[in-house]
Amino acid sequence: MRMSFGLIFRTAKGRWMAKLSRQCSRGYTELFVPSSPPLDPEKVKEFQRFITLSKRLLVMTGAGISTESGIPDYRSEKVGLYARTDRRPIQHGDFVRSAPIRQRYWARNFVGWPQFSSHQPNPAHWALSNWERLGKLYWLVTQNVDALHTKAGSQRLTELHGCMHRVLCLDCGEQTPRRVLQERFEVLNPTWSAEAHGLAPDGDVFLTEEQVQSFQVPSCSRCGGPLKPDVVFFGDTVNPNTVDFVHKRVKEADSLLVVGSSLQVYSGYKFILTAQEKKLPIAILNIGPTRSDNLASLKLDSRCGELLPLIDPH
């Protein structure tokens, strides 16, 4: 099966429209979610016991929880971006150092934004939000930057790597909503048009050099500094205050559940090590192997949106 898909963008009365190509009509699940074995009733029971016994549950989520919402991850076998394309994520140092790299990044991000920002939570996000409402979930830590937990209503939440829905000035540190920047892009680039192919987890798309070079990028409206999405790019480090905060929450928890992460990124993996030092029971729900399978008392290779809503959080 061909895994790539195309996005064609056209201007219509100054607004951006996205049309998914026919391959996408099969649905997100088949496109971005790795295949998994059918649910094993015994394992579901075991997982239910794990959740029932937990009184202060900390949940850590990764890209695997959002694939069922149509956002591809980077690492999944066959369907992840590393497997489907030769693209690699932007490096923090390159972005900060180079105005042309920022221009290319923002041009692609501008084209991808209407599609990226329109993704909606899936049953896994809703289940975790429900667990919080019922007092089951002590704290939620996500490695995702897609705002889907917030859209589902989660509040006891730390976005470890920031959020694409916010923009940060690299000089004065002012935070502004990403949607406001989209309006500024549209004003500055009224006739700019592009055809783009493929959407990455951070909302990135492909463009030609010519298209990139004619794209106008606004700067901070307060100080004129360069703008960056309020996310931790590869090669950057998570804010130490955020790391301390999450370490505290892990230490206060009585069990840890990983949802949709292969734990390859150290900033998430180190909290698993903290949980292990504290001898917390660890359960992992992820299709495919993770860096911490050997530390988990329970490992489930199921779709997050299929399994989590089956669990009674009382």
Ligand SMILES: [Zn+2]
């Ligand atoms: Zn500024």
